[in-house]
Amino acid sequence: MSVTLERPVAAQPEEPPRRLGPVERLTSTDHKNIGILYCVTAFGFFLVGGALAGLMRVELAEPARQVVSTQAYNTMFTIHGTVMIFLFVAPFGIGLANYLIPLQIGAPDMAFPRLNLTSYWFFAGAGLLILLSGVASTGGGAAMGWYAYTPLSEMRYSPGVGVDLWILGIALVAISNVMGGVNILTTVFLMRAPGMTMWRLPIFTWNMVVTAILGLVAFPPAVAAFALLFIDRRLGGHAFDPLGGGDPALYQHLFWFLGHPEVYILILPFFGIITEVIPVFSRKPLFGYLGLVLATIAIGALSMGVWAHHMFTTGVVNNPFFSAMSLLIAVPTGVKFFAWTGTMWKGKISFTVPMLFALGFLLNFLIGGVTGVMLASAPIDFHMNDSYFVVAHFHYTIMGGSVFAIFAGIYFWFPKMTGAMLRERLGRVVAVLLFVGFNLTFWPQFVLGLRGFPRRYVSYPPDIGFDTPNLVSTFGYFVMFAGVVLFLADVAVSLRRRVPAGDDPWGGNSLEWVTSSPPPDHNFDALRPIRSERPAFDLRHPELAP
Amino acid sequence: MMLALFAFGAISGTIYWFVTYEPAGTFLLWSFSLMPLIVAGYLVLHGAVRARPLEDDPDATPDRAAGQELGTFPAASAWPLVLVLGSITVGASLVYGLLLLPVGLAVTALAVLGLMRESQS
Amino acid sequence: MRRAGRRAAPATLVLLGTACSGSFGMPRGATEQGADIFRLWQIFFIAAIPVAGVVYGLILWSVIRYRRRRSDDPDALGSQFRGNHRLELAYMGIPILIVIGLFAASAAVEVRVDAVSSDPDVTVNVEAFQWGWGFTYPGEGVTIVSPPSGEFVAGPQMVLPLGQTTRIVLTANDVIHAFWVPDFLYKHDAIPGRTFVFDLTPTRTGTFYGECAEFCGLNHAYMTFSVRVVPPAEFATWLVLLRAGQAAA
Numbered sequence: 001m002s003v004t005l006e007r008p009v010a011a012q013p014e015e016p017p018r019r020l021g022p023v024e025r026l027t028s029t030d031h032k033n034i035g036i037l038y039c040v041t042a043f044g045f046f047l048v049g050g051a052l053a054g055l056m057r058v059e060l061a062e063p064a065r066q067v068v069s070t071q072a073y074n075t076m077f078t079i080h081g082t083v084m085i086f087l088f089v090a091p092f093g094i095g096l097a098n099y100l101i102p103l104q105i106g107a108p109d110m111a112f113p114r115l116n117l118t119s120y121w122f123f124a125g126a127g128l129l130i131l132l133s134g135v136a137s138t139g140g141g142a143a144m145g146w147y148a149y150t151p152l153s154e155m156r157y158s159p160g161v162g163v164d165l166w167i168l169g170i171a172l173v174a175i176s177n178v179m180g181g182v183n184i185l186t187t188v189f190l191m192r193a194p195g196m197t198m199w200r201l202p203i204f205t206w207n208m209v210v211t212a213i214l215g216l217v218a219f220p221p222a223v224a225a226f227a228l229l230f231i232d233r234r235l236g237g238h239a240f241d242p243l244g245g246g247d248p249a250l251y252q253h254l255f256w257f258l259g260h261p262e263v264y265i266l267i268l269p270f271f272g273i274i275t276e277v278i279p280v281f282s283r284k285p286l287f288g289y290l291g292l293v294l295a296t297i298a299i300g301a302l303s304m305g306v307w308a309h310h311m312f313t314t315g316v317v318n319n320p321f322f323s324a325m326s327l328l329i330a331v332p333t334g335v336k337f338f339a340w341t342g343t344m345w346k347g348k349i350s351f352t353v354p355m356l357f358a359l360g361f362l363l364n365f366l367i368g369g370v371t372g373v374m375l376a377s378a379p380i381d382f383h384m385n386d387s388y389f390v391v392a393h394f395h396y397t398i399m400g401g402s403v404f405a406i407f408a409g410i411y412f413w414f415p416k417m418t419g420a421m422l423r424e425r426l427g428r429v430v431a432v433l434l435f436v437g438f439n440l441t442f443w444p445q446f447v448l449g450l451r452g453f454p455r456r457y458v459s460y461p462p463d464i465g466f467d468t469p470n471l472v473s474t475f476g477y478f479v480m481f482a483g484v485v486l487f488l489a490d491v492a493v494s495l496r497r498r499v500p501a502g503d504d505p506w507g508g509n510s511l512e513w514v515t516s517s518p519p520p521d522h523n524f525d526a527l528r529p530i531r532s533e534r535p536a537f538d539l540r541h542p543e544l545a546p
Numbered sequence: 547m548m549l550a551l552f553a554f555g556a557i558s559g560t561i562y563w564f565v566t567y568e569p570a571g572t573f574l575l576w577s578f579s580l581m582p583l584i585v586a587g588y589l590v591l592h593g594a595v596r597a598r599p600l601e602d603d604p605d606a607t608p609d610r611a612a613g614q615e616l617g618t619f620p621a622a623s624a625w626p627l628v629l630v631l632g633s634i635t636v637g638a639s640l641v642y643g644l645l646l647l648p649v650g651l652a653v654t655a656l657a658v659l660g661l662m663r664e665s666q667s
Numbered sequence: 668m669r670r671a672g673r674r675a676a677p678a679t680l681v682l683l684g685t686a687c688s689g690s691f692g693m694p695r696g697a698t699e700q701g702a703d704i705f706r707l708w709q710i711f712f713i714a715a716i717p718v719a720g721v722v723y724g725l726i727l728w729s730v731i732r733y734r735r736r737r738s739d740d741p742d743a744l745g746s747q748f749r750g751n752h753r754l755e756l757a758y759m760g761i762p763i764l765i766v767i768g769l770f771a772a773s774a775a776v777e778v779r780v781d782a783v784s785s786d787p788d789v790t791v792n793v794e795a796f797q798w799g800w801g802f803t804y805p806g807e808g809v810t811i812v813s814p815p816s817g818e819f820v821a822g823p824q825m826v827l828p829l830g831q832t833t834r835i836v837l838t839a840n841d842v843i844h845a846f847w848v849p850d851f852l853y854k855h856d857a858i859p860g861r862t863f864v865f866d867l868t869p870t871r872t873g874t875f876y877g878e879c880a881e882f883c884g885l886n887h888a889y890m891t892f893s894v895r896v897v898p899p900a901e902f903a904t905w906l907v908l909l910r911a912g913q914a915a916a
Binding site for chain 1: 547550551554555558561562565566568570571574575578581582585589600601602603604605606607608610619620621622623624625626627629630631633634637638640641642661664
């Protein structure tokens with residue numbers, strides 16, 4: 001059964017949206033439902049990945065401690081990395097995009113609703129396969145590290161089905177991402193409301209456009225690499241096997257050609273969230289809109305050219321080329337930071353929970369960014385590569401950055417999605433616990449890396465300088481754990497004892513705040529003319545509208 | 547924007563070749579540059595660039611688009627889930643045994659047919 | 668609300684604390700190449716301080732000075748400017764200059780660190796395997812191999828002469844490993860099917876801990892080794908003794 005939609009014009013009496021039953025939730029093609037499915041599923045994977053992290057931190061807290069076998073530990077960090085990257089952060093961004101983009105551009109749904117639902121199910125299926133890959137083999141599951149470098153991931157060194165299931169899982173995630181990317185680009189290019197030019201798009205939507213392009217370009221070579229690996233493992237191939245004339249370094253090129261843009265897929269949507277939150281709670285327009293859009297495009301383009309900075313110590317790539325490109329990416333990222341700061345400047349800043357998380361993002365991501373510049377120098381990377389310095393760097397950017405932005409986004413858009421507010425005071429406690437816990441967990445890891453502690457080590461000898469930082473880091477994990485538990489309690493309580501949010505509890509800028517919370521089917525009953533990048537604000541302040 | 551991405555891929559791919567003479571990266575950068583061309587080509591072919599659509603007109607108002615049909619949108623569908631189950635079975639057959647392959651292909655084919663019939667209704 | 672301000676302070680203190688430990692958190696580099704890398708690290712570290720300082724300062728200032736006060740009208744808006752072209756060009760241009768400077772410093776160091784002497788004083792063939800190391804001094808007929816691991820055993824020890832250039836010839840024949848001596852601030856991957864060559868010129872005596880730094884399977888964490896740097900005379904003696912011992916065995 002399908003429905004023909006017309007563009008809205010006259011105001012119609014609003015019906016409150018129906019609550020969906022469980023079967024409807026799993027088969028509805030409405031973008032809002034699919035967005036929520038994505039976000040909830042992704043957050044579930046966050047809890048799984050977080051539990052694995054906890055086990056690893058307990059193992060590493062003291063040198064003599066052995067709570068899990070070495071094989072189990074190796075499987076845990078493999079699955080932790082895979083889950084957090086491919087099953088939590090990236091899908092959460094896509095989920096939010098699915099929910100918000102049609103609302104932000106004034107469209108009734110995404111361009112391809114069934115494709116949308118299909119991409120969700122591919123993601124869910126992929127998740128199942130990846131979790132299975134961790135436990136499937138009797139000799140232990142997939143334990144080759146989330147990079148799956150060859151020859152370690154070849155059959156000779158990783159027998160059993162774990163790696164194969166993992167490859168299938170990643171292939172499904174890639175398909176899901178490509179479908180999502182196609183959907184996002186088509187929707188934004190062809191379904192905007194009248195007057196919503198590309199230069200009036202909310203920055204979150206712009207960032208998702210660049211993210212979608214990155215996904216479309218970056219995933220296929222990686223799927224090719226994994227297909228070749230599968231052929232090597234199961235069908236007698238030797239693409240990456242030196243004994244058969246193959247080359248392990250080729251795998252690294254193909255993998256990192258995805259791997260690096262992947263991390264920008266992991267941050268750009270979340271830069272977008274921050275860019276939505278800061279202007280609203282500073283009561284100011286965004287500073288330097290055009291610069292921000294150009295910077296996002298520049299980051300996307302440059303990110304395709306830096307992949308081998310993960311290969312500086314291999315001796316098979318031209319280090320200066322990649323070092324130069326990697327250092328250059330710092331420039332558009334800096335532009336974004338100055339734009340955010342300029343937005344706060346001379347504003348009227350209110351410290352709501354989304355804004356607190358946004359501030360935490362700024363403070364954390366700066367450290368992640370600066371340490372990234374350090375790692376972009378090949379000689380410095382000769383010492384730091386594959387050490388905990390790198391682990392700390394990417395957790396500062398992905399966790400201190402993207403995950404903090406995820407929490408900001410949840411606190412910001414939960415009222416829109418559910419019609420109920422989250423608890424402000426509890427939210428502040430969550431924010432403080434997460435910020436303090438996060439920094440306690442990962443700052444000592446910079447120290448560990450500098451002192452010479454490599455990644456992916458199940459244990460370490462005592463009294464050579466690794467003991468105290470590891471203990472502090474584990475303590476920090478439990479502070480974060482408390483924050484996440486409180487957050488879950490907040491969600492449960494807020495859904496049970498609802499405090500109605502209304503259409504626009506924050507005084508938002510973009511179109512989603514013009515419609516009801518939650519929005520009706522097909523989103524808008526009526527639309528006013530769009531004249532700037534903040535149409536909701538213009539409606540509230542016609543005297544200031546351009 | 548598409549042209550800019552194409553230019554970036556082409557230029558950096560060329561520079562990369564002359565700096566490194568490394569074939570894998572060069573091929574990757576050049577093929578990256580082609581994708582935006584495909585998107586740009588489609589947009590040009592479908593008139594998104596020639597005629598100025600309402601969404602790109604900064605002075606457009608919603609009532610000018612009133613009644614314009616946006617397209618047909620399905621209300622709900624179980625076929626995506628079936629499609630994925632079929633795909634997973636096909637994949638699993640490559641790992642666990644080819645006995646599963648006909649089952650997986652059958653379920654996938656069923657889902658594809660279901661989706662096609664749904665589009666026609 | 669000074670919450671955000673309170674939160675930034677601990678981060679800065681710890682940053683300074685690392686610097687105050689005297690070596691910017693990193694070993695000083697016990698080889699010529701390592702010392703070069705250490706100086707580069709100092710440059711990056713020092714460059715990071717004003718950048719972080721300016722950004723944190725602007726954020727903190729905004730958050731304190733431009734916060735909504737209780738006395739404000741609830742509908743009060745901030746100043747509605749949308750941009751400042753000169754400022755935007757400045758904050759694009761200045762980082763480009765900084766980045767160019769950092770690249771120049773980095774490239775210069777890389778050229779020196781990657782340089783391989785045409786006539787090294789000592790050559791050591793290092794072979795990485797699951798899960799240990801083999802050190803061979805070709806031409807001297809000396810080979811040292813570590814026992815299979817699983818616990819933190821001492822591992823094989825490579826002895827090198829102080830002040831002389833040692834060429835390391837690095838191979839692996841199963842999976843990818845990496846040779847890392849943190850005190851030398853240097854590591855290199857060992858990729859099956861390839862042979863890599865690099866030089867180490869130790870500048871300090873001592874015994875330095877070494878590890879595998881590319882995940883290579885089950886006992887990746889237990890592939891420790893050490894490098895002992897001694898004066899050249901002592902090195903020559905050691906070599907003679909070891910050769911005799913191995914010839915007898």
